[in-house]
Amino acid sequence: MNLFSDIRALVLDCLQAMVADSALPQGLDFGNVAVEPPRDPAHGDMATNAAMVLAKPAGMKPRDIADALAARLTADDRISNADVAGPGFLNLRLSPALWQGVVATALREGLDYGRSDMGQGLRVNVEFVSANPTGPMHVGHTRGAVVGDALCNLLAFAGYDVTREYYINDGGAQVDVLARSAYERYREAHGLSPEIAEGLYPGEYLIAVGEALKAEFGDKFLNQPESVWLETVRNFSTDRMMVMIREDLAALGVRMDVYSSEKALYGTGEIETAIEKLRAQGLIYTGTLEPPKGKTLEDWEPREQTLFRSTAHGDDVDRPIMKSDGSWTYFAPDIAYHYNKVSRGFDMLIDIFGADHGGYVKRMKAAVSALSNGRVPLEVKLIQLVKLYKNGEPFKMSKRAGTFVTLRDVVEEVGADVTRFVMLTRKNDATLDFDFARVLEQSKDNPVFYVQYAHARICSVLRKAADMGAATDDPALAQAALARLDDPAELALIRKLAEWPRMVELAARTQEPHRVAAYLSEVAAEFHGLWNRGNDTPALRFVQEGDLATTSAKIALARATSVVISAGLVILGVTPVTEMR
Template sequence: MNLFTDLRGVVVAALEQMAQAGELPAGLDYANVAVEPPRDPAHGDMATNAAMVLAKPAGMKPRDIAEKLAARLTDPRISSTEVAGPGFLNLRLAPDVWQEMLRNAIRGGQDFGRSLVGQGAKVNVEFVSANPTGPMHVGHVRGAVFGDTLANLLDFSGHDVTREYYVNDGGSQVDVLARSAYERYREANGLEPEISEGLYPGDYLIPVGETLKAKYGDSLLDRPESEWLAEIRDFATDAMMEMIRADLAALGVRMDVYSSEKALYGTGRIEAAIDRLKSAGLIYRGTLEPPKGKLPEDWEAREQTLFRSTAHGDDVDRPIQKSDGAWTYFAPDIAYHWDKIDRGFDQLIDVFGADHGGYVKRMNAAVKALSNGRVPLDIKLIQLVKLFKNGEPFKMSKRAGTFVTLRDVVEEAGADVTRFIMLTRKNDAALDFDFAKVLEQSKDNPVWYVQYASARVHSVLRRAREAGIDVSDEALLAADLSRISHPAELDLAKKVAEWPRIVEHAARAHEPHRVAFFLYELASDLHSLWNRGNDDTSLRFIQDGDFDTSQAKIALVRAVGVVISCGFAILGVTPAEEMR
């Protein structure tokens, strides 16, 4: 139950009554009317902007609307209303509303906050999609965590989600991989590998070379490249994808679908996608203007086959076929997204690295054109991660040759810590990852701080059982929650009640970092109440000799634990039951 959505319904119903009574013009649009927590908790439990957003279309003063609206808000859950400032309306709710939300949390368990806002919409989340040329690096870690957590969040909010990895196995980089693997094959046969500039130098290809030797012996050594390139390319690509799957599994990520770029070639699927654009009058032969700024020395005007992407919001039209007839990189990407549309997805989400910023407008234009505007595409760009250890830049991985691998990060920090920390910044903000700081036990380490709250919840439940208190969910649901009455306790209950709202807002915005932020705030409120109990014994969760009051307070703790567990499930983190 999203209490804020429920109370928004009460506000809208009151506005409709005002319109029927002639206190508001008929036909007003209430879409932008919101009910949400006020910025300053001292102003109340909830606030609505109804009077502010309706004043101009209604031709009325905001305060006049707010005062009339306040008089009609007679729902028994609302204990008082107050018009503030130019026309905001602050609401205070009865304590039993928050107490009942605790029961909802306990009753809901792992499904508390689960929403139907997605209405079963089919969403494709494509993420990672690293070139199959080696192990994944730290930049892929952040994209993998973001994409997987977003998929979890969308699933929790009522969407039908498919996690997809697009294997970029159709470009020249896999030929480079094959040549690099061949040098390791030569090395396995006792020859000195010639790792020339442009080849992949990492040690991770040594086992591939050894496996090639076991399969072919020395039979490929004297054969020309034209005879072994395709076979070794497929062999090495499969080996790299097996490594990538293992790396993702170490991070707790499992894909539903792996799609191959190579599978688009020679099947007519690229041609079919381009023909669809051609039938809409969006493909033509033309010459592009030279790039703005300094003109490259090798630039020359030449006629190409172009996609009229400017018709759908792009800055310039984009080439899809070179003058020699070969497809550009953009053409198979168009075909791949057409394939996703053809599979019946209602929404597409692509998670790209920050270096793909120039792809956003052209890809959005292609999807709009292919789907006649029916299927929205949201491209999320993931900014860089800078690695440190004790404030110093983290050294590169010898195994990878040129970068820190995903496996390096997970083995150093652990999957749970890695996943949480990667979500402590919005995806479009750079992130610093210091191995020393993410493992320290302090409030400044958000993952430790939230895990400490989880451990405290379990500690209270264990101590209560040892004291003979029944802390089963059945007993806590039947507890007299009116005994939770202190403002600090009610504030914690209010934070629990915000969870369903956070889920819906984060899902609509495609911003899973909001879950991590919320869990930190919830943990902070729990720790604050715990610390106040050190001075005020009436705030302690277990009251000696008073089982009834203890059960009520433990119900509050249990509800907090439910939310932490639900949030961690979305983040892909295992809740701690004790800290060591």
């Protein structure tokens, strides 16, 4: 049940009737007609822009359309009032019975309330995290992991067929650096002093890898040239790092469906196949690029390169795919990897990158556009930085990692649920401040606490109602005398619950899971507001001593609120709590 979609359908039916009666001209496009919550709740329950968007193509005054539309809408039992405001906006008030029905629907549908078929089963591949397998994940990866996982949950809830994918960047020079760093820890495991030269990874996490190398290979590689041990140590260390990364993700409640290896693309012909696909379209050529911005002719040496004509698909400049020595650039395997995803039949690709990949977006979109003949869209979400604080002071670096705060540091400090919720309190492309002290505060200024406290309060009142003999199971509550929920504060909470199906579709359409976190904070605020009013007005309390019928209706509202909060928290990957500790 999506009440906003239902009322929009009513508006469209009325507009079609106006066309049939010649009150509106034929051929109008109703695609931009919307029904939304009004900016000011005092103006009504819903508002439609129909008259405003149709006035110009209809050649009519907005108020004339609005007046005629209002007369038709109020003939429907669901609409109690329709007021024309300003130049032609139409504010609607719905019958109380319609709002009260939202409570029963939420109870009948449970955690499926708000679930949508908007995605129509379209196959979506979401690639996220994809951290280099050179060490534990840092706090930036944490935010990307949470955003990616919550986005997958959201899209699945909205009817998409979602695949979570991790691209292991194990084909570049960074894994050679990992191998050399691990080799020094291997030497250390044999009682030698490690030589952690500049450019190597200094983190203590590699000590365990060095000891594992010793256990596996003994002294086989001691005092041997790099050519003897590099490949073996690289593969061994990469595997160990991926075990650590999987454990880090599990600690955060993130699971992947697919792990794809960059290294696996080399020597298999996949890169060559993808490049030939582009060549067949005339998009691969040999040429010379202009100097990059900021470079002068004196410090720029032009040279012929093998280039991808990415400007043909919206990029600013063409991009090199092969180095002068004949080896591939880092862009070439990424082209092949995305061609692999296109070939697997996905209808949409979503990549979640760190903010430092901003310059990579257009070229990757161009490649996917060319490889899929424009069939498969690629959306790229950039994850901005997380600034860590404790009691307002910058948080110190992790000794274990050597240079950064790890995902484990964060989760062990505040827990996975708090970490996930806080990481979703702002849009992905906005910098996030994460204060370890503030996110654990038990105050209304802490959205994690405020939402969880609402759910815990509801669980508490359900237990109290059960103790007095009231039915608290959802089927019984759905049959309660919901017409007794007629106080403005109760109806305000119900109106907020009615927005949930619309919010799901809006958040999924914009691919913005942070909207769910913000919405849950609004639900919690409405619930706590109603609870606090009950302190001064006994008739608003959820448990009415000696009046089981009224108690059942109010408990039904509380339970419906917990259903929506639970569904939203599940999308965020957060476990609802039943009591605060």
